[in-house]
Amino acid sequence: MDKDGNAPGSGAALEKYSGLPTRDGAIELSGAEMVIRALKDQGVKHIFGYPGGAVLPIYDALFAAEGITHVLVRHEQGAVHAAEGYARSTGKPGVVLVTSGPGATNAVTGLTDALMDSIPLIVLTGQVATHLIGTDAFQEADTVGITRACTKHNWLVKDVNDLSRTLHEAFQIATTGRPGPVVVDIPKDVQFKKGPYVMPDAIRHRTYKPKTDPDLGTIVKAIDLMANAKRPLFYTGGGIINSGPEASRLLRELVKVTGFPITSTLMGLGAFPASDPQWLGLVGMHGTYESNHAMHDCDVMIALGSRFDDRVTGNIAKFSPDSKKIHLDIDAAQINKNVHVDVPIVADATKALKEMLHFWKTQKRKVDAAALKEWWKQIDHWRERKSLDFRNSQSLIKPQYAIDRLYELTKHRGNDVYITTEVGQHQMWAAQRFRFEAPNRWMTSGGLGTMGYGLPAAVGVQMAHPGALVIDIAGEASVQMTMQEMSTAVQYDLPIKIFILNNEYMGMVRQWQQLLHGGRYSHSYSEALPDFVKLAEAYGCLGLRASNPNELDAMILEMINSPKPVLFDCRVDPKENCYPMIPSGAAHNEMILCDAEEEGTKVSDEGKMLV
Amino acid sequence: MSSAATKLPNIERHTIAVLVDNEAGVLARVVGLFSGRGYNIESLTVAEVDHVARTSRVTIVTSGTPAVIEQIEAQLRRLVAVHRVHNWTTSAPGIEREMALVKVTGTGEKRVEAMRMGEIFRCHIVDTTHTSFVFEITGAPSKIDQFVDLMRPLGLVDVSRTGVAAIARGPEAM
Numbered sequence: 001m002d003k004d005g006n007a008p009g010s011g012a013a014l015e016k017y018s019g020l021p022t023r024d025g026a027i028e029l030s031g032a033e034m035v036i037r038a039l040k041d042q043g044v045k046h047i048f049g050y051p052g053g054a055v056l057p058i059y060d061a062l063f064a065a066e067g068i069t070h071v072l073v074r075h076e077q078g079a080v081h082a083a084e085g086y087a088r089s090t091g092k093p094g095v096v097l098v099t100s101g102p103g104a105t106n107a108v109t110g111l112t113d114a115l116m117d118s119i120p121l122i123v124l125t126g127q128v129a130t131h132l133i134g135t136d137a138f139q140e141a142d143t144v145g146i147t148r149a150c151t152k153h154n155w156l157v158k159d160v161n162d163l164s165r166t167l168h169e170a171f172q173i174a175t176t177g178r179p180g181p182v183v184v185d186i187p188k189d190v191q192f193k194k195g196p197y198v199m200p201d202a203i204r205h206r207t208y209k210p211k212t213d214p215d216l217g218t219i220v221k222a223i224d225l226m227a228n229a230k231r232p233l234f235y236t237g238g239g240i241i242n243s244g245p246e247a248s249r250l251l252r253e254l255v256k257v258t259g260f261p262i263t264s265t266l267m268g269l270g271a272f273p274a275s276d277p278q279w280l281g282l283v284g285m286h287g288t289y290e291s292n293h294a295m296h297d298c299d300v301m302i303a304l305g306s307r308f309d310d311r312v313t314g315n316i317a318k319f320s321p322d323s324k325k326i327h328l329d330i331d332a333a334q335i336n337k338n339v340h341v342d343v344p345i346v347a348d349a350t351k352a353l354k355e356m357l358h359f360w361k362t363q364k365r366k367v368d369a370a371a372l373k374e375w376w377k378q379i380d381h382w383r384e385r386k387s388l389d390f391r392n393s394q395s396l397i398k399p400q401y402a403i404d405r406l407y408e409l410t411k412h413r414g415n416d417v418y419i420t421t422e423v424g425q426h427q428m429w430a431a432q433r434f435r436f437e438a439p440n441r442w443m444t445s446g447g448l449g450t451m452g453y454g455l456p457a458a459v460g461v462q463m464a465h466p467g468a469l470v471i472d473i474a475g476e477a478s479v480q481m482t483m484q485e486m487s488t489a490v491q492y493d494l495p496i497k498i499f500i501l502n503n504e505y506m507g508m509v510r511q512w513q514q515l516l517h518g519g520r521y522s523h524s525y526s527e528a529l530p531d532f533v534k535l536a537e538a539y540g541c542l543g544l545r546a547s548n549p550n551e552l553d554a555m556i557l558e559m560i561n562s563p564k565p566v567l568f569d570c571r572v573d574p575k576e577n578c579y580p581m582i583p584s585g586a587a588h589n590e591m592i593l594c595d596a597e598e599e600g601t602k603v604s605d606e607g608k609m610l611v
Numbered sequence: 612m613s614s615a616a617t618k619l620p621n622i623e624r625h626t627i628a629v630l631v632d633n634e635a636g637v638l639a640r641v642v643g644l645f646s647g648r649g650y651n652i653e654s655l656t657v658a659e660v661d662h663v664a665r666t667s668r669v670t671i672v673t674s675g676t677p678a679v680i681e682q683i684e685a686q687l688r689r690l691v692a693v694h695r696v697h698n699w700t701t702s703a704p705g706i707e708r709e710m711a712l713v714k715v716t717g718t719g720e721k722r723v724e725a726m727r728m729g730e731i732f733r734c735h736i737v738d739t740t741h742t743s744f745v746f747e748i749t750g751a752p753s754k755i756d757q758f759v760d761l762m763r764p765l766g767l768v769d770v771s772r773t774g775v776a777a778i779a780r781g782p783e784a785m
Binding site (some may be wrong): 149153337 | 632689693773
């Protein structure tokens with residue numbers, strides 16, 4: 001220990017003592033010290049990780065490093081999802097530290113998830129020493145080979161002299177342009193060796209220069225289309241969230257000045273307030289009747305930071321047949337990928353929205369008010385269909401009712417409520433019914449559809465927002481995939497609330513088996529489930545159970561008011577299906593609604609092939 | 612490969628050049644992109660072209676609908692290690708060349724005929740035994756296809772092709 005009580009090799013100590021200046025003014029550090037120093041210089045406050053043989057030098061440097069909190073997870077997949085939740089709820093990159101071999105392979109699901117949903121992550125993996133690479137050494141895996149397809153970029157750093165530059169590049173690439181996960185694989189001998197440390201501002205990448213400024217010609221073309229539109233629709237996505245809160249603010253202003261209706265993808269919820277009358281609700285496979293019909297019938301579609309995912313478009317051949325399409329995306333590869341667009345804008349959403357508003361105002365553009373009035377009349381007619389209605393029950397808790405009550409009993413906390421989800425029916429019900437007013441409050445696995453995402457993501461969110469109410473709306477099947485992270489929540493006093501809609505089935509699988517496979521429920525029922533209340537107690541959490549609609553409110557309040565992490569076993573109707581639904585292969589105006597269930601559903605053979 | 616592809620009217624054959632940083636794994640990134648997204652590779656050549664700047668040029672012959680070709684270019688541009696992507700098929704006409712080494716065995720009339728054909732195609736004979744020739748032939752891929760087909764009945768036993776290298780006509784660089 002030095003005189004300030006810092007352990008040797010700790011962040012504070014190394015800054016003072018081991019940082020001997022080299023000839024060119026750079027300081028000399030070991031590879032492990034460089035990692036900690038680079039994290040600090042990049043403003044990192046929290047990292048999620050799990051130690052192991054090949055990262056011991058970095059853990060040693062971390063031992064008494066000040067200013068960085070390490071969160072010890074129980075499984076590396078949990079670390080990556082926690083970092084995703086952290087990133088999604090703060091706009092800052094998530095940082096993960098894991099060991100070689102199984103540490104790295106366990107991180108692969110989270111990396112793929114982050115790649116699909118454009119979440120900035122820096123994942124540091126240990127590797128066996130350089131002289132052992134290729135010898136099938138203990139806990140050796142070809143990490144850069146395995147993660148090449150599930151990262152935005154990755155590196156194996158074989159020379160300590162390249163390490164600090166690579167770490168800074170990793171942050172730059174993960175956080176700029178279209179964000180995404182990166183992996184830096186660091187062999188153990190490189191962690192021990194000493195070399196010069198360079199500061200982040202010295203780094204300029206040779207090839208990586210993402211385009212973020214819009215071409216103004218395309219902006220003018222876009223507002224021309226908008227001003228002449230008779231049936232316009234905003235269709236926004238996760239790109240608005242990723243661009244930052246300013247993009248959401250500008251979007252709100254643009255939607256206000258035009259008076260156009262707006263719908264959103266799963267990833268885009270919260271960019272526009274759900275309480276606003278211009279909001280049509282979720283779009284796509286489980287979107288609202290009004291959103292999907294508006295998508296089908298619109299004449300100008302303004303896609304902002306959304307990527308025409310198959311969950312949104314349904315059958316491409318029948319997708320919005322009569323519309324001109326404007327497509328804003330920071331990633332040029334999204335343009336014309338699934339759907340041909342008329343006006344592509346490749347830019348950062350904030351910059352493009354600013355220009356759209358600027359030209360709209362300075363050129364004194366006006367909408368076609370008469371046509372827009374007719375369009376709203378049509379939309380209001382669709383709204384009257386009340387597609388999210390469900391038949392409530394006196395004896396059974398309907399999952400929709402449970403989410404409605406959860407929303408009603410938490411909405412007084414406003415933007416202080418953060419929702420994560422797992423994947424399946426509960427996720428769709430949450431997306432349909434929980435009403436988000438601000439961006440970065442909704443964390444869900446959209447592109448990859450990763451069961452087990454929500455619980456660790458909640459750990460990450462709560463770490464970033466200690467005083468907030470963080471709820472994972474979960475299913476009993478998904479939540480068991482990463483249940484072990486309850487132990488992490490207890491260790492760090494993270495009072496996350498795991499609200500399990502327990503229907504004993506993999507609900508979405510069961511629903512598809514009912515609709516597409518003749519009601520043959522092949523292996524979608526969990527004949528054995530843990531007692532979630534006892535499980536909670538075993539972890540040192542609070543366990544609650546509600547089976548009757550009458551007791552639900554009191555239980556939810558008990559959950560919210562508990563200072564502990566909570567596992568809430570909400571026993572819901574096992575037979576409930578998630579509607580509305582666009583059956584596979586169908587068009588947006590061919591939805592199944594809850595009251596049409598008895599009529600039986602016709603899904604084409606072609607449709608059955610689709611996932 | 613190409614003959615099956617060209618039967619469909621909207622499948623086009625394109626030659627795409629990619630200038631990349633010559634770093635570890637960069638070829639795997641390019642090839643992985645093609646296999647991961649289900650694009651075709653008909654031929655691929657790669658070598659370092661600037662030893663100081665450490666850049667390599669990858670030339671890929673691929674086939675697909677115009678929409679797929681547009682995606683291929685866009686996806687290649689996303690790769691962090693990529694400097695530039697150039698489509699020689701959609702841009703101003705370029706020159707495409709390929710080299711092949713072709714081994715033919717035989718004696719008597721067939722051997723003489725093979726040598727005569729080699730002269731017509733301006734091949735170099737780079738190895739000779741009493742019963743074999745190795746021809747070195749350079750030209751457009753179609754010329755090499757044609758030569759290889761002609762050698763088949765004359766004792767063709769082995770072919771090694773380099774894949775396509777491409778460059779623009781005139782003073783402009785890629």
